[in-house]
Amino acid sequence: MRLDVAFDEVLPHPIEAVWAELTDADAISDWLMKTSDFKPVIGSRFRMKTEDLSSTGWVEAGVLELEPPHRMVWSWSGHDGNPPSTVTFDLTQEGKGTRLRLTHVGEMNAEVARILRDGWPGRIAAMADAIRRVGDG
């Protein structure tokens, strides 16, 4: 079982303008999540404040690849027991605009994935419903 998200959008702005939004800490803080330590440098690590995406309140990320103004890859960890996932931004010029391809892929913790494959939550839900019905009756 895996995480697999993909977006493909054309933005009516020059590639440099889009790249600047993706690689500036203040811009990222505004459109994505608050960060103070992002640097567009391969190997640098940074944190983003989140309500929902991390059990610690912080997504811990790192810059894995950087090819201005075309490609940036981040590692992404929400401290949720899963191995870090990968976010990729790919930019290509298209006329006067820019095509943004964004992917977020990751593998689920193998043990959790096994449980879900076995239908564990479904079985728990069925059990709880049965208990509730007995309680109501």
Add this chain to the structure above:
Amino acid sequence: MARAASGSDVFHAVADPNRRQILDVLRGGEKSVGSLVEATGLSYSLLSQHLHVLLDAQTVVRRPQGRQRFYRLEPGPLRIVRDWTAEYEQFWQERVARLRRRLAR
């Protein structure tokens, strides 16, 4: 409850084998802390820590009765982890929309 449990909270809750064991025991119905200690073989303090994480993820519900506390399973949030991709899809959709609005300024 300050907010709904997120996929991250639920993943974190079920990523630990001891917590999965607690959930498994609770599949059999509501249990007191004492019978959970007995069924899992965990120490009282360790069990308390794990129950705290499970409560935060809203996968269990606590019911005090007299001096005792009972726990039961709340399976709803466990379904979130099956919709992992959906959770992030919604997140990125919102964020890309914000990026669009910023660029348009």
